[in-house]
Each structure stands twice: as C-alpha cells, then as structure tokens.
Amino acid sequence: MEARTHIRVEDLSVWYGGHPALKDVTLSIPDKKITAIIGPSGCGKTTLLKSFNRLIDLQEGVRMEGRILVDDEDITAPGADLTRLRKKMGLLFQRPQVLPMSIFENVAYGLRIHGENDRLRLGEKVEHYLRMAGLWAEVRDRLAAPAAKLSIGQQQRLCLARGLAVEPEVILGDEPTSALDPHSAERIEQRFLELKRDYTIVLVTHILRQARRLADYAAFVYMGELVEHGPAAELFAHPKDPRTEAYISGRFIESTGEDPD
Amino acid sequence: MTQARFIEEKIFRGLMLAAAGMVAGSLGLILATVFVKGFRALSFDMLFKTPQGGYYIGGGGGIANAIAGSLVLGLGATLLALLVSLPLVFYLNVYLRRRSRLAFFIRFSLDVLWGIPSIVYGAFGFTVMVTLGLKASLLAGTLTVGLLIIPIMARSMDEVFKMVPPELHEAAYALGSTRWEAAMKVILRQAFPGLAAAVLIAFGRGIGDAASVLFTASFTDALPTSLFRPVATLPLAIFFQLGTPFPEVQERGYAAALVLTLIVLAVSVLARALTRRVTRHSR
Amino acid sequence: MDIRQIKDAIARRSMGLVALGVMSAAFLVGFGLYWRARPVLAGRRWTEILFSAAWHPARGEFGLGGFILGSFWVTAIAMVIAVPLSLLTALYLSEYASRRTREWSRPVVDVLAGISPVVYGVWGMLVVVPLVRDYAMPFLSSRLKFFPFASDNFTGFSALAGGVVLAVMVVPIMVSVMEEILRTVPPEIREASLALGATRWQTTKKAVLKKAWPGVVAAIILGFSRASGETMAVLMVAGCALQAVPKSIFDPAYPLPALIANTYGEMMSVPLYDAAILLAALVLFLLTVLFNAVGWGILLRLEKREG
Numbered sequence: 001m002e003a004r005t006h007i008r009v010e011d012l013s014v015w016y017g018g019h020p021a022l023k024d025v026t027l028s029i030p031d032k033k034i035t036a037i038i039g040p041s042g043c044g045k046t047t048l049l050k051s052f053n054r055l056i057d058l059q060e061g062v063r064m065e066g067r068i069l070v071d072d073e074d075i076t077a078p079g080a081d082l083t084r085l086r087k088k089m090g091l092l093f094q095r096p097q098v099l100p101m102s103i104f105e106n107v108a109y110g111l112r113i114h115g116e117n118d119r120l121r122l123g124e125k126v127e128h129y130l131r132m133a134g135l136w137a138e139v140r141d142r143l144a145a146p147a148a149k150l151s152i153g154q155q156q157r158l159c160l161a162r163g164l165a166v167e168p169e170v171i172l173g174d175e176p177t178s179a180l181d182p183h184s185a186e187r188i189e190q191r192f193l194e195l196k197r198d199y200t201i202v203l204v205t206h207i208l209r210q211a212r213r214l215a216d217y218a219a220f221v222y223m224g225e226l227v228e229h230g231p232a233a234e235l236f237a238h239p240k241d242p243r244t245e246a247y248i249s250g251r252f253i254e255s256t257g258e259d260p261d
Numbered sequence: 262m263t264q265a266r267f268i269e270e271k272i273f274r275g276l277m278l279a280a281a282g283m284v285a286g287s288l289g290l291i292l293a294t295v296f297v298k299g300f301r302a303l304s305f306d307m308l309f310k311t312p313q314g315g316y317y318i319g320g321g322g323g324i325a326n327a328i329a330g331s332l333v334l335g336l337g338a339t340l341l342a343l344l345v346s347l348p349l350v351f352y353l354n355v356y357l358r359r360r361s362r363l364a365f366f367i368r369f370s371l372d373v374l375w376g377i378p379s380i381v382y383g384a385f386g387f388t389v390m391v392t393l394g395l396k397a398s399l400l401a402g403t404l405t406v407g408l409l410i411i412p413i414m415a416r417s418m419d420e421v422f423k424m425v426p427p428e429l430h431e432a433a434y435a436l437g438s439t440r441w442e443a444a445m446k447v448i449l450r451q452a453f454p455g456l457a458a459a460v461l462i463a464f465g466r467g468i469g470d471a472a473s474v475l476f477t478a479s480f481t482d483a484l485p486t487s488l489f490r491p492v493a494t495l496p497l498a499i500f501f502q503l504g505t506p507f508p509e510v511q512e513r514g515y516a517a518a519l520v521l522t523l524i525v526l527a528v529s530v531l532a533r534a535l536t537r538r539v540t541r542h543s544r
Numbered sequence: 545m546d547i548r549q550i551k552d553a554i555a556r557r558s559m560g561l562v563a564l565g566v567m568s569a570a571f572l573v574g575f576g577l578y579w580r581a582r583p584v585l586a587g588r589r590w591t592e593i594l595f596s597a598a599w600h601p602a603r604g605e606f607g608l609g610g611f612i613l614g615s616f617w618v619t620a621i622a623m624v625i626a627v628p629l630s631l632l633t634a635l636y637l638s639e640y641a642s643r644r645t646r647e648w649s650r651p652v653v654d655v656l657a658g659i660s661p662v663v664y665g666v667w668g669m670l671v672v673v674p675l676v677r678d679y680a681m682p683f684l685s686s687r688l689k690f691f692p693f694a695s696d697n698f699t700g701f702s703a704l705a706g707g708v709v710l711a712v713m714v715v716p717i718m719v720s721v722m723e724e725i726l727r728t729v730p731p732e733i734r735e736a737s738l739a740l741g742a743t744r745w746q747t748t749k750k751a752v753l754k755k756a757w758p759g760v761v762a763a764i765i766l767g768f769s770r771a772s773g774e775t776m777a778v779l780m781v782a783g784c785a786l787q788a789v790p791k792s793i794f795d796p797a798y799p800l801p802a803l804i805a806n807t808y809g810e811m812m813s814v815p816l817y818d819a820a821i822l823l824a825a826l827v828l829f830l831l832t833v834l835f836n837a838v839g840w841g842i843l844l845r846l847e848k849r850e851g
Contacts, residue, residue: 055739058731060643087741097736100755109750110740113266159736166740270745273632277640280632281649284719287712288656291667298670349566352559363563369837369844370567376766376836377573377829378773379661380801384825385573388580391818411566439552462658469660472775472801475808496662500776503666518666525658533651 003030006170006200007052008069014047017061021047024066025226027219034192034201036215036232038208040247044224045204049172052202053089054082070170087114090163090199092176096155098147103139106147106158110166125165133161134191153184160191171195173203177210189214208248212236220244292522299519302512308520312482312513317505324517326484327498331521333485334402334478334492335468339414341407342463346415347456354422355430355448368419375412380472382409387476399485399492402478406467414463421455422448458532465528469521471496495521574829581823584816593823597788606820608800608827610786614703615799615828617790618782619772621707622714626771627764630715634722639734639748657716665780668709673700673781680704681794695794699783703790703797706782710771718767721843725759726752728846762842769835773828775801800828 007029014022022044029035037045050056051068054075068075075085087110099106107126108116116122126143130136135157139150147158156176163171173192177185192201192214205211211218211232218236219229220243228235228244239245307323314320349367357364386405395401425448438446449456471494479491480501495517502514584606585593596607637646677700684693695702729752737747753760783796784806790797804824811818 053739055735058735058738083741083743085741086739089739091736091739093732093736095732097730097732099733099736099751109737110742113737113740113742113746113750115266162740266743266746270743273745273748274640277632277636280629281636281641283629284633284656284715285649285652287715288652290671291659291663291712294667294670295663298666345562345566348555348559348562352556352563356556356559365844367563367567369840370570372840372844373570373833373836374566376769376773376832376840377570378770378775378801378832380773380775380804381573381577381825381829381832384804384822385576388576388822391580392576408569411569415566439548442548442552465658469658469662471660471662472805475805496660496776499660499662499666500780503669503780514666518660518663521660522663525660526655529651529655529658533654 006031010067012066033216035217036211039221090168092173104143129161129165298515302516326493330493331495337403338406339464350418383473397479400488405477410463410467417459454535454538458535461532577826584819614797622710625711630718638726665777668781676700695792701783704793714767721763765839
C-alpha cells in the first residue's frame with residue numbers, strides 16, 4: 001500500500017558559494033510517516049532538510065536548482081510565500097533554540113505571529129501544545145520563567161510545543177536528539193511515534209539505531225548524493241548499494257561521528 | 262489580519278532603506294558642500310602662503326600657517342599617543358589575561374576617557390597651563406591633543422590585538438620566548454598593519470579637533486617655529502575665518518575645510534586598506 | 545636571571561606604570577578642573593549654580609542652569625532624529641542587507657565618524673541653517689503656534705539646526721555600536737523564528753531586538769553623551785543666545801560646551817569668570833563620564849556574559 005506523497009523533491013542541486021552540497025536529488029516523502037535521512041556528517045542531510053522550508057536561503061551565496069513540491073505546490077518558485085511554507089513545516093534544531101523570553105511566550109510566539117492575540121485562547125493553546133509535547137506537568141507552575149532556565153531536554157520539548165502550536169503539517173527534525181541525554185532523547189522519540197498519526201515527519205539523524213527504531217522510510221545520503229531510499233525495513237535488511245551496506249553495517253570510516261557546528 | 266504583517270514588513274523595509282539612504286546621503290551632501298565651496302577657493306597662494314594682512318582681516322595670502330601647524334601638531338600628538346598606547350595595549354593583551362579584573366578596569370578607563378568631550382580636555386589643558394604659568398603654545402596644544410587621542414588609538418589597537426589568534430601567542434611561548442620577545446617579534450609583526458591603521462585613525466581625529474586646541478594652542482598668522490609659541494590649526498582656521506564678514510577671508514575657511522576633509526578621507530582610505538590586510542591574514 | 549628575563553621584567557614594570565597613568569587620567573582631569581573651579585564654589589550652594597539661570601559674570605552671578613537646559617534641549621532634538629535613524633540603519637545592515645552592502649557601509653560610517661566637527665559646522669551653516677530658515681521655520685512656526693514650534697527667531701541659527709547637525713554627527717557611533725550588538729545575536733534565534741513562519745520584520749522586532757535591547761540602550765546612552773559634549777559644530781549653528789527655559793526648536797540655544805568655547809579670551813577679565821567656566825567644564829565632565837560609564841558598563845557586561 002503506497003502512501004500519498006507529501007513532499008516531492010525533483011532533481012534538487014544546491015551550491016554554497018560555488019561548492020556543491022547536494023547533487024540531483026530526487027525523492028518522495030510520504031504523508032503521515034516517519035522518513036529518516038541518514039548518512040555521515042557533512043554529507044548534505046541538513047541542507048536537504050532546510051531546503052524543505054527554504055531556511056537555506058539565509059546562507060550567504062546559496063544557489064538552488066530543481067524543484068520541491070509540497071502538496072503539489074512548487075515552493076522553489078520565485079513568488080512562493082515562504083512564511084506560509086514555514087508555518088507548514090515545524091523545525092526542530094540540533095540544539096534547542098529557545099527564544100529570549102518566557103516559557104509561555106515561547107509557545108505563544110508563533111501564535112501571536114500568525115495573528116492570535118486573544119489572551120484566553122492563547123492560554124488554552126499554550127497549555128494544549130505543552131501537553132502534546134509532554135512538558136506541561138513540568139512547567140505548569142513556572143510559565144513566566146525564562147525558557148533558558150529549563151534543562152536542555154525540556155528546552156527541546158518546548159521547541160517541539162512551539163513548533164506544533166503553529167499547526168504545521170510536517171515536522172522536520174535536524175538530529176533533534178543529538179544534544180540530549182539518553183532519557184530526554186527517548187522522550188522525544190516517543191513523541192514522534194505518537195505524532196506520526198497526524199503529521200509527516202522527516203528526521204535527519206546519524207544514529208542508525210534511532211532510524212531503525214522510528215523510521216518507516218529511509219534515505220541514505222552520501223557526499224551530496226542520494227544513494228538509496230525506500231522502506232526502512234528493506235533498506236536496513238537488504239541494502240542494494242554497496243555504500244549503503246558499508247554504512248549501515250558500521251564499516252564506514254567516519255572521522256568524528258558528529259556534525260561540525 | 263495576517264495581511265497586516267506583510268504590510269508592516271513592507272513599511273519597515275521602506276523605512277530602513279530610507280534611513281540608510283539618509284545616512285549615506287548626508288555624507289554625500291557634506292562632502293559635496295565642502296568640495297564645491299573649497300575647490301573654488303583653492304589656489305597656489307592659498308596652500309603655500311600665510312595670511313598677509315592678518316587672518317581675520319584679509320589682504321591676500323592663504324592658509325599655509327594652518328596647514329603646517331596642523332601637520333606639526335597632529336604628528337606630535339600622534340607620536341605622543343603612540344608612546345602611551347602601544348605599551349598599554351601590549352600590557353593588556355600580552356601580559357594580562359583577557360579575563361583579569363585589571364584588564365577589565367583598564368579597558369573601562371579607556372572607554373570613559375574616550376567619551377570625555379574634547380572641550381573638557383581643552384579646559385583641563387588650560388588649567389594645567391595656568392597652574393604652571395605657561396602660555397598657549399604648540400607644546401600645550403600637542404600635549405592636549407595627544408591626551409585626547411590616546412583612548413581613540415589605544416581602543417582601536419586593542420581591537421587589532423584581539424584579532425591576533427591566541428595560537429600565535431602560544432606558538433611563540435612554546436618556542437621558549439619570553440613574553441616580551443613574543444610581543445616584539447611575533448605578535449607585533451602580525452598586528453602591524455592594524456596598528457598602523459589605528460595610528461592613522463587617531464591622527465585623523467586629532468588633526469580635526471578644534472575644541473581642544475582653542476585654549477591651548479591659540480592661533481597665529483605665522484608658521485610654526487617654536488614649541489613655546491602659539492600655533493595655527495586647520496579647524497580653528499575654519500572656525501575663525503568663517504566668522505568674519507569678509508568673503509575673501511571666508512574663502513580661506515572653505516579652503517581649509519577642503520584640505521582638512523581631504524586629509525581625513527586619505528587617512529580613512531589608507532586605514533581601511535591596512536585593516537583589510539589584517540583580516541585577510543588572520544583567516 | 546639572564547638578560548632576556550631582565551628585559552622582560554623591565555618591560556612589564558614600565559607598561560604597568562603606563563597603565564596606571566591611563567587609569568588615573570580620568571581622575572586627574574576631574575580633579576584638575578575641580579581644583580581651579582573651587583573659588584566659584586566657595587560661598588555658593590551648588591544647587592544655586594546648577595539650577596539658577598542667572599548668568600551675569602560682571603555681577604558675580606554664575607548660574608549654569610540655562611546652559612545645562614540648553615544642552616539637554618539641543619541633545620534631545622538630536623536624539624529624536626538620530627535614534628530612529630541609527631536603529632533603522634543598523635537593523636537594515638544587520639538583518640536585511642547583503643554582505644556586500646554591509647562592507648560598503650563601513651567606510652561610509654568610518655568617514656562620517658572621522659570628519660572634523662568644524663567641517664560639520666560648515667555644512668550646518670551652509671545647508672542646514674538655510675533649510676531651517678527658509679523652509680522648516682516659516683512652514684511650521686506660522687502654522688503651529690504652540691510649543692515647541694512658535695518662535696520669532698528668523699535667522700535659522702537655532703536649536704533645531706544644532707540638533708540636526710549633532711544628529712548626523714552621533715549617527716556613526718550609534719550605528720556601529722548597535723550593529724555590533726545585533727551581530728552578537730545568535731543566527732539560530734532568527735532561524736527559529738523564521739522557521740515558525742514569521743516575517744523578517746516580526747523576527748527582527750520580536751526576537752532579535754528582544755535579545756539585543758540592552759545593547760541598543762547602551763548605544764543610545766553613548767550617543768546622548770557624545771552629543772551633549774560636542775562643541776564646535778553646535779557653536780557654529782545653534783545661535784548661542786541664552787534662554788532661561790527652552791521654548792521653541794526654532795529659538796537659539798546655548799549649550800554648556802558652547803559656553804566654554806565662546807568665553808575663551810574674555811574669561812580672565814572678570815574675577816571668578818575663569819573658575820565658573822572651568823566649573824562648567826567639570827559639570828560636562830561629570831555628565832559624560834557618568835553616561836559613558838553606564839553605557840560602556842552595559843556593553844562590557846554583555847560581552848562578558850556572551851564571551
């Protein structure tokens with residue numbers, strides 16, 4: 001049973017100041033599934049993810065070719081409404097990026113930006129999404145405290161709540177557990193499994209076990225190239241490309257295993 | 262409702278562009294004013310002759326007294342400031358740890374000195390002169406302007422030193438150098454263009470300041486000959502000569518404004534070229 | 545101990561001495577001014593000198609109140625113009641402009657900061673004063689006959705002209721401090737906000753400025769301080785006639801620094817006159833030192849926290 005395609009990438013190439021980061025990537029991201037993008041550090045995983053919400057536009061000297069269709073709409077077209085696109089795509093960063101304001105205001109931020117100013121409704125929604133992110137019980141008594149005071153695991157769940165609050169359709173995770181302790185990472189993973197009922201989730205990770213645990217589909221990116229993609233179970237059990245095979249069996253020579261900042 | 266934010270975006274983008282345009286435009290307007298007025302007044306006599314019938318009255322001649330005076334006073338003050346700034350900045354960056362309380366306090370003192378208006382330095386110079394029984398002179402003016410530009414020079418030098426990569430210090434120590442040797446041989450060479458730029462900037466600021474020399478250097482029609490006589494400066498030549506009702510004398514003021522602005526522009530361009538070299542090296 | 549180490553020790557001592565000198569310089573300046581200003585303080589209450597506007601040196605009345613108010617008046621006009629101009633420019637450069645534009649902006653700001661105050665004065669006399677006299681004043685003052693527009697000064701040499709010139713003079717320092725502060729805001733904060741679908745301006749206003757505002761305040765304080773100490777340009781365009789209380793932006797204003805510069809030459813003629821002028825310098829010194837200490841104090845603390 002083939003799921004509906006939510007994001008379709010067609011011949012996408014990206015350069016940073018003349019230096020190629022992605023070459024001719026063609027990929028379909030299925031609706032309401034978890035798709036894991038795996039690969040060694042610096043191979044273009046994050047670039048691919050950040051093209052989905054065009055956040056790579058912020059880089060100086062970036063150039064894109066090819067098309068990305070989200071719900072059959074070309075988001076690489078010149079007049080594309082980026083704010084609407086980004087509202088559709090919740091993004092979780094490697095390190096949680098809380099905004100310099102209170103816990104409450106962090107979640108309310110996106111709501112306010114999109115025009116919600118009613119205090120009562122704001123309060124309800126903030127509570128709702130904090131519950132959804134599994135953070136409510138821990139912060140209900142200190143909503144006015146600065147968000148930076150939370151532990152890093154709590155901050156990541158706050159970022160999740162903040163992302164969910166703008167009612168996205170897709171959740172993009174850029175190695176969202178890599179800065180967290182194992183326990184906090186596990187809590188985030190659980191959230192993802194619950195959330196895939198309602199959201200399309202794209203997860204960049206270099207933790208293979210995490211990809212195995214969570215992913216329905218997997219894509220292996222290596223040196224800017226999409227080497228192989230398909231149902232996760234199949235890709236992990238019977239990789240077709242020798243490079244994929246080498247990577248998932250851990251025979252890959254990787255210098256650090258961490259993405260450079 | 263949500264459309265409002267796009268309108269707001271457009272409005273503020275427009276305002277920002279307008280503001281940046283006004284800032285750049287005001288520079289253009291200032292330069293244009295000075296150039297148009299100044300070039301008309303410029304001539305050989307203007308640059309190379311002293312005022313013939315007194316600087317305030319007219320009677321031919323030019324502003325050679327002020328050009329020479331400003332250069333002499335500016336160079337002297339810069340040299341003086343260099344003698345204080347260089348050791349100070351070495352001390353800050355080579356001998357003290359970046360986080361030390363003393364370093365913090367020295368930097369804070371420099372910041373405060375930087376913010377003291379030049380007229381206050383002028384008034385202070387005057388009190389010292391009166392106390393010591395001195396008259397307004399090249400020496401007093403040089404000392405006062407030197408004091409004025411020490412914080413300007415030292416702060417830009419400090420910025421340059423911050424850009425020297427710390428590995429360079431370590432590499433020098435690892436070779437068994439004392440701190441002094443490390444400072445002189447390795448770091449000084451690396452930082453040299455930036456330091457030169459800091460010296461130039463301070464010179465430009467010193468030569469342009471009028472309020473500090475008003476009490477201390479006074480003004481004269483003569484070329485500078487003695488440390489103990491008053492000396493003419495370009496900023497005061499502008500200030501005094503524009504104040505007269507005689508068009509001929511006002512011309513001299515405009516010419517002086519042009520010369521002074523050209524000096525400042527040359528200094529800026531040179532300093533920028535030098536800093537560019539520093540940033541290229543440190544990459 | 546060999547010769548190299550002795551050299552090192554000597555260098556260290558002498559540099560320490562220089563540092564000590566620089567650290568005490570501010571105290572020396574303040575004390576020197578105080579010392580010479582004492583005669584005028586003797587027998588007068590300091591409140592009388594600071595708040596009285598009676599300035600009659602020949603009668604021995606040295607109230608600085610009018611000049612202090614004049615300073616605040618001109619500086620306030622300058623800040624009303626310069627703060628939005630600088631903030632918008634700095635935001636444009638840090639949040640919107642391309643790297644190339646930013647690189648071009650630096651020399652512009654540098655040159656603006658380097659131009660002699662007297663040259664600003666020349667520009668003020670030739671451009672700003674006529675504009676005020678021929679356009680702003682007839683246009684505003686005849687239509688808006690109330691504070692702070694009503695005036696009968698038709699020369700153009702006015703608090704407004706002084707304020708405009710001062711504004712252009714303090715823009716460079718405020719823009720460069722603000723831009724530096726905005727650049728220390730981590731780019732991730734912008735990304736996080738934009739990723740939620742915020743527009744650039746929403747991100748700037750609600751996230752970036754939220755983080756950067758202490759530094760922006762510091763920049764404004766520094767700009768204020770610089771403007772209140774600026775002498776020659778204001779002296780050349782502000783008209784310099786004493787007002788007890790400022791009534792109009794089109795009236796002449798007589799700020800403290802201009803008083804000091806203007807009385808040069810005549811201040812030895814009347815007893816206590818010189819002491820009163822040096823007292824004015826002391827007041828100006830204390831004012832700017834206070835503002836600078838607060839402004840740089842904020843910035844140094846921010847740097848420490850970030851570093």
